[in-house]
Amino acid sequence: MSTPAPDSRVPEKPTIDGLEDRWAQVWADQGTYRFDRTKTREQIYSIDTPPPTVSGSLHVGHVFSYTHTDCIARYQRMRGLEVFYPMGWDDNGLPTERRVQNYFGVRCDPSLPYDASYEPPATPDEKRQVPISRRNFVELCERLTIEDEKVFEQLWRRLGLSVDWSQSYQTIDERARRASQRAFLRNLARGEAYQSEAPTLWDVTFRTAVAQAELEDRERQGTYYRLGFPAADGTRVHIDTTRPELLAACVALVAHPDDERYQPLFGTTVRTPLFDVEVPVVAHHLADPEKGTGIAMICTFGDTTDVTWWRELALPTRPIIGWDGRILPETPEWLVSETGRETYAAIAGATSFTAKERMVEALTAAGYVEGDPRPTVQQVKFYEKGDKPLEIVTTRQWYIRNGGRDADLRARLVERGAEISWHPPYMQARYTSWVEGLNGDWLVSRQRFFGVSVPVWYRLDEHALPVYDEPIVPREDELPVDPSSDVPTGYDASQRGVAGGFMGDPDVMDTWATSSLSPQIAGLWETDADLWERLWPFDLRPQAHEIIRTWLFSSVVRAHLEDDVLPWKHAAISGWILDPDRKKMGKSKGNALTPVDLLDEHGADALRYWAASGRPGTDTAFDVGQMKIGRRLAIKLLNASKFVLGFDADLPDDLAVVTDPLDRAMLASLATVVDEATAAYDDYNYARALELTESFFWSFCDDHVELVKDRAYGARGPEAADSAKAALALALSVQLRLFAPVLPFVTEEVWGWWREGSVHRAPWPSTHELAGATGDAAIVTDVAGVLSGIRKAKSEAKVSMRVAVASAVVSGGAAEIARVREAAGDLAAAGRVGELSFLEADGPLAVVVTLAPESG
RNA sequence: GGGCGUAUAGCUCAGUUGGUUAGAGCACCUCCCUUACAAGGAGGUGGCCGGGGGUUCGAGUCCCUCUGCGCCCACCA
Numbered sequence: 001m002s003t004p005a006p007d008s009r010v011p012e013k014p015t016i017d018g019l020e021d022r023w024a025q026v027w028a029d030q031g032t033y034r035f036d037r038t039k040t041r042e043q044i045y046s047i048d049t050p051p052p053t054v055s056g057s058l059h060v061g062h063v064f065s066y067t068h069t070d071c072i073a074r075y076q077r078m079r080g081l082e083v084f085y086p087m088g089w090d091d092n093g094l095p096t097e098r099r100v101q102n103y104f105g106v107r108c109d110p111s112l113p114y115d116a117s118y119e120p121p122a123t124p125d126e127k128r129q130v131p132i133s134r135r136n137f138v139e140l141c142e143r144l145t146i147e148d149e150k151v152f153e154q155l156w157r158r159l160g161l162s163v164d165w166s167q168s169y170q171t172i173d174e175r176a177r178r179a180s181q182r183a184f185l186r187n188l189a190r191g192e193a194y195q196s197e198a199p200t201l202w203d204v205t206f207r208t209a210v211a212q213a214e215l216e217d218r219e220r221q222g223t224y225y226r227l228g229f230p231a232a233d234g235t236r237v238h239i240d241t242t243r244p245e246l247l248a249a250c251v252a253l254v255a256h257p258d259d260e261r262y263q264p265l266f267g268t269t270v271r272t273p274l275f276d277v278e279v280p281v282v283a284h285h286l287a288d289p290e291k292g293t294g295i296a297m298i299c300t301f302g303d304t305t306d307v308t309w310w311r312e313l314a315l316p317t318r319p320i321i322g323w324d325g326r327i328l329p330e331t332p333e334w335l336v337s338e339t340g341r342e343t344y345a346a347i348a349g350a351t352s353f354t355a356k357e358r359m360v361e362a363l364t365a366a367g368y369v370e371g372d373p374r375p376t377v378q379q380v381k382f383y384e385k386g387d388k389p390l391e392i393v394t395t396r397q398w399y400i401r402n403g404g405r406d407a408d409l410r411a412r413l414v415e416r417g418a419e420i421s422w423h424p425p426y427m428q429a430r431y432t433s434w435v436e437g438l439n440g441d442w443l444v445s446r447q448r449f450f451g452v453s454v455p456v457w458y459r460l461d462e463h464a465l466p467v468y469d470e471p472i473v474p475r476e477d478e479l480p481v482d483p484s485s486d487v488p489t490g491y492d493a494s495q496r497g498v499a500g501g502f503m504g505d506p507d508v509m510d511t512w513a514t515s516s517l518s519p520q521i522a523g524l525w526e527t528d529a530d531l532w533e534r535l536w537p538f539d540l541r542p543q544a545h546e547i548i549r550t551w552l553f554s555s556v557v558r559a560h561l562e563d564d565v566l567p568w569k570h571a572a573i574s575g576w577i578l579d580p581d582r583k584k585m586g587k588s589k590g591n592a593l594t595p596v597d598l599l600d601e602h603g604a605d606a607l608r609y610w611a612a613s614g615r616p617g618t619d620t621a622f623d624v625g626q627m628k629i630g631r632r633l634a635i636k637l638l639n640a641s642k643f644v645l646g647f648d649a650d651l652p653d654d655l656a657v658v659t660d661p662l663d664r665a666m667l668a669s670l671a672t673v674v675d676e677a678t679a680a681y682d683d684y685n686y687a688r689a690l691e692l693t694e695s696f697f698w699s700f701c702d703d704h705v706e707l708v709k710d711r712a713y714g715a716r717g718p719e720a721a722d723s724a725k726a727a728l729a730l731a732l733s734v735q736l737r738l739f740a741p742v743l744p745f746v747t748e749e750v751w752g753w754w755r756e757g758s759v760h761r762a763p764w765p766s767t768h769e770l771a772g773a774t775g776d777a778a779i780v781t782d783v784a785g786v787l788s789g790i791r792k793a794k795s796e797a798k799v800s801m802r803v804a805v806a807s808a809v810v811s812g813g814a815a816e817i818a819r820v821r822e823a824a825g826d827l828a829a830a831g832r833v834g835e836l837s838f839l840e841a842d843g844p845l846a847v848v849v850t851l852a853p854e855s856g
Numbered sequence: 857g858g859g860c861g862u863a864u865a866g867c868u869c870a871g872u873u874g875g876u877u878a879g880a881g882c883a884c885c886u887c888c889c890u891u892a893c894a895a896g897g898a899g900g901u902g903g904c905c906g907g908g909g910g911u912u913c914g915a916g917u918c919c920c921u922c923u924g925c926g927c928c929c930a931c932c933a
């Protein structure tokens with residue numbers, strides 16, 4: 001495989017500037033990363049790439065985690081696997097909805113018909129948004145996000161992601177909607193999707209139901225009020241509450257069954273203050289004797305515990321909060337007393353905040369508040385994207401079974417988690433604790449306008465009321481459908497909304513109901529069976545740990561229900577980027593340091609170097625210092641390569657030309673690096689592989705190259721020179737390939753100087769290619785140690801490294817001395833030692849240097 | 857409250873089944889304009905490896921415990 005001697009392709013002054021645009025273009029033109037779908041499943045490595053949210057902006061955290069995946073992809077490709085590495089764009093969901101509204105000055109109204117010739121206003125008026133149909137809204141979304149996606153794609157190319165850009169999708173595009181609806185209909189047909197009218201966590205700002213996975217607890221200032229409930233015997237039962245505004249919704253008081261203080265009250269009733277409604281005192285084990293007074297009021301519904309009590313104790317439902325978060329305007333029928341109805345009238349229509357103030361005032365005035373209000377800090381549930389506390393309201397929703405209400409399924413899904421190869425392994429604990437803690441099925445319907453529609457209609461009875469029990473479903477070949485504009489088979493458009501006609505389900509599906517199918521979407525499930533069989537199940541799901549409970553889990557649920565398999569074998573979980581002060585990097589700071597700025601300043605390889613230095617799963621500090629080191633490494637790689645290739649060195653046809661013990665020692669050491677780096681990559685540990693490679697490279701430059709320079713120039717004859725040159729070329733070839741996954745640009749540049757094709761399609765190095773030329777690795781270590789001693793002597797004498805030394809005496813054990821002798825010629829030349837002698841002695845290897853008397 | 861992770865030089869981090877005097881880069885100090893590289897190179901200063909206890913011939917590494925930090929989970933009125 002001898003190639004012509006290296007030549008003018010090596011530039012005079014190598015530079016990393018401009019490498020990115022140049023090679024990104026070459027890779028695009030030559031289809032370097034194009035997926036070859038003729039390969040079979042065993043020959044393929046398929047990646048379920050996370051679709052970034054295009055309505056947001058890319059920040060340095062994206063660069064971090066996508067680089068990790070790309071390193072793995074490049075490694076697997078060099079191992080000879082055909083890598084399926086697609087890119088999806090997440091343009092589904094609330095963020096896009098808001099962005100489209102503001103950008104075009106429109107809002108979605110699903111009741112409107114589609115207008116094929118619609119054009120948005122030239123100058124958007126944010127205050128007076130124009131209502132348009134859902135289909136028009138989706139079209140505007142696609143129009144807007146196409147621009148966002150171009151920006152993203154360009155950045156990804158510049159960062160060097162080896163994505164096959166012909167394999168891309170959007171989570172709102174037709175193919176994603178079809179997959180999403182198809183999967184839902186399959187769930188429905190198998191009884192895994194069902195409707196239920198039940199108390200639901202509700203965001204009053206967005207006016208939509210929210211799933212358990214979208215919750216987050218936030219600290220809030222609250223106030224305890226102690227209220228006295230009159231009992232039949234004239235005494236009062238005191239409860240502590242932070243939500244006195246819900247008093248009208250009170251259905252019972254509850255205490256722990258073992259609580260002796262309240263045992264006499266169980267089975268009796270008390271009356272609510274002001275509203276004067278008779279409520280029972282009940283017992284339940286969830287009541288905490290330590291909390292407050294040990295007895296609590298149950299309202300429908302103040303929190304999720306209320307829901308549990310309500311359900312398990314079969315209590316009545318007395319809702320007073322509406323979808324808008326305000327107290328319902330009509331006075332409820334269970335309030336019969338004059339005072340009760342008057343009190344209610346005072347809060348009807350008020351926000352819960354105002355209602356609370358008024359209730360406290362009224363209760364205090366009437367003497368029902370005991371003692372002083374006490375401030376407290378409480379954990380309150382919020383929708384993760386919302387800024388008002390969630391309420392609980394009763395609504396009809398769609399659910400998909402995920403084990404939340406079925407112990408067997410839950411256990412099965414926990415097992416599924418154990419079948420995944422987690423990188424790092426401890427991330428499995430997050431999955432397990434989430435699944436084991438589920439307390440309800442997956443709520444998939446959302447009362448939003450933009451998204452993938454729930455693909456069903458309902459027959460309307462003679463009173464024009466929907467018959468929810470018998471949804472009308474489309475055929476799979478009709479998908480995707482929008483029930484708000486499409487008409488089910490057997491009906492015509494005029495029957496929409498009239499008695500005996502039909503209505504479309506108004507809801508859309510949760511964004512995870514689509515994202516959970518990302519492999520199915522990317523792999524053209526049920527669309528291209530040939531491709532699907534070559535990809536499924538996928539090999540790798542890379543993602544962040546914060547969405548294990550959402551994206552990862554919902555994907556596992558979907559694949560389990562549909563195909564009874566895991567969607568992928570491996571899950572590689574990346575950490576977060578932290579500010580230098582170790583807080584999760586905030587939006588403000590993230591925006592100040594955009595990936596484009598960082599690319600401009602440091603270069604893609606440098607940015608990738610920083611990213612790849614972060615161990616898998618570990619939160620990593622944003623560190624400009626690491627980027628500078630990466631940049632320096634890239635430049636060093638260019639210069640060292642130029643120097644090595646300047647010897648007219650080329651890969652040897654026969655490794656027997658590598659005769660020098662030092663050369664063979666260096667290659668032996670490199671063989672160890674190859675083995676260990678390969679093992680690290682097989683374990684998804686790109687950081688370890690990089691560290692090993694880098695560490696070898698620096699000693700290769702500092703010691704080996706310096707030692708063999710003279711010999712390579714021919715100072716000790718052609719045979720000795722050939723050995724040095726062949727070993728240098730071989731070592732360079734191996735090191736370029738070891739670095740290629742992390743530093744794709746600079747390695748490709750150097751590869752282009754002397755090899756054919758792309759380094760990224762070159763075979764991953766193996767010890768096999770070094771096997772014929774390896775020796776005793778300890779020689780390198782020992783000789784480098786002596787050279788370092790000689791340098792130290794010069795450094796301490798404050799003279800230049802080129803200054804000659806008269807003599808140097810190397811002392812040490814017999815074995816060490818023997819090893820150093822093997823490279824005596826190179827050592828004397830590199831150290832400019834006049835007379836090099838050896839002395840066997842006890843103790844560690846050492847060198848005594850005598851500088852030339854007239855030196856200086 | 858339960859769980860996971862983490863704690864090593866001033867800073868950011870390695871340290872792979874326990875094995876000689878604990879490593880790298882940055883920063884700092886000294887020196888060198890050396891023919892691959894001065895946006896470089898050579899050398900150096902700097903560490904009770906969070907505290908305590910244990911196992912072992914031997915512990916940064918294994919076990920127990922405590923503490924700090926980060927995160928995940930949980931039915932707290």
